[in-house]
Amino acid sequence: SKPLDGKVALVTGAARGIGRGIALVLAERGATVVVADMDADQASATAEAAGNGSTGLALNVADREAVDAAVAEVVERHGKIDILVNNAGINRDAMLWKMTDEQWDDVIAVDLSGVFYMCRAVGAHMRQQKYGRIVNISSASWMGNIGQTNYAAAKAGVVGLTRSIAKELARSQITANAICPGFIETDMTRGMPENLFAAQLDKIPLQRAGQPEDVARVVAFLASDDAAYVTGEVVNVGGGYKL
Ligand code: NAD
Numbered sequence: 001s002k003p004l005d006g007k008v009a010l011v012t013g014a015a016r017g018i019g020r021g022i023a024l025v026l027a028e029r030g031a032t033v034v035v036a037d038m039d040a041d042q043a044s045a046t047a048e049a050a051g052n053g054s055t056g057l058a059l060n061v062a063d064r065e066a067v068d069a070a071v072a073e074v075v076e077r078h079g080k081i082d083i084l085v086n087n088a089g090i091n092r093d094a095m096l097w098k099m100t101d102e103q104w105d106d107v108i109a110v111d112l113s114g115v116f117y118m119c120r121a122v123g124a125h126m127r128q129q130k131y132g133r134i135v136n137i138s139s140a141s142w143m144g145n146i147g148q149t150n151y152a153a154a155k156a157g158v159v160g161l162t163r164s165i166a167k168e169l170a171r172s173q174i175t176a177n178a179i180c181p182g183f184i185e186t187d188m189t190r191g192m193p194e195n196l197f198a199a200q201l202d203k204i205p206l207q208r209a210g211q212p213e214d215v216a217r218v219v220a221f222l223a224s225d226d227a228a229y230v231t232g233e234v235v236n237v238g239g240g241y242k243l
Pocket of ligand 1: 012013014015016017018019036037038039059060061062087088089090110114137138139140180181182183184185186187188189
């Protein structure tokens, strides 16, 4: 038997990158995964690669009505949701004095409000079933990072949100933890200028960029019964990377 046999997991932003890595590792460990993403075609492809009855779902986490409908749809499809991973995220970097309202609003809407909408909708379901594992993907940037006023504020918000819901949901045997990836090789980081990429590598004691699986395996642990007594924690997964 596998650690996540019989579990249903909902992972947002799972079509590619870290989310895709999470979907694949959770399925490998026995879970059926709903791969939710704005990119519906790629989400279906990832679900197919994951196997185990996994399915794709078109979803914009910043759309609160769509979130409520999607959560109802998942419960209808699979009967329950045991594991929620809030991974969908965007960045719109700019220095404070150049940052537009739109850059600010877009990042807060997806990276912070999206996590809130998902936790509220799935949390209601998990409270009824008196079981749940919530893992929110924050970022090392929450400590403060040049060019990321919007992103750091949203990711710090995710830490406060996670610690608060951990306290509120504990009595229903639901755990909630956050992971702060450091510098992981995905489309998000491959888009960086080469000199900035090299400068980031220099800050990593383990001397390599992380891969989606490095984050995914820690998600799988927090989603498993091995982590039943761990809640409200913030786990850095960055090869020793500190801002
Ligand atoms: P990515 O851009 O490669 O993938 C993000 C995925 O989320 C895409 O499939 C995209 O379609 C989807 N998405 C974007 N907006 C969405 C929305 N509104 N609703 C649903 N899906 C949406 O990014 P990634 O590097 O894999 O990042 C995944 C998460 O990890 C993000 O929350 C990011 O902030 C966080 N993170 C990444 C790094 C890194 O170094 N890559 C470091 C720290 C934290």
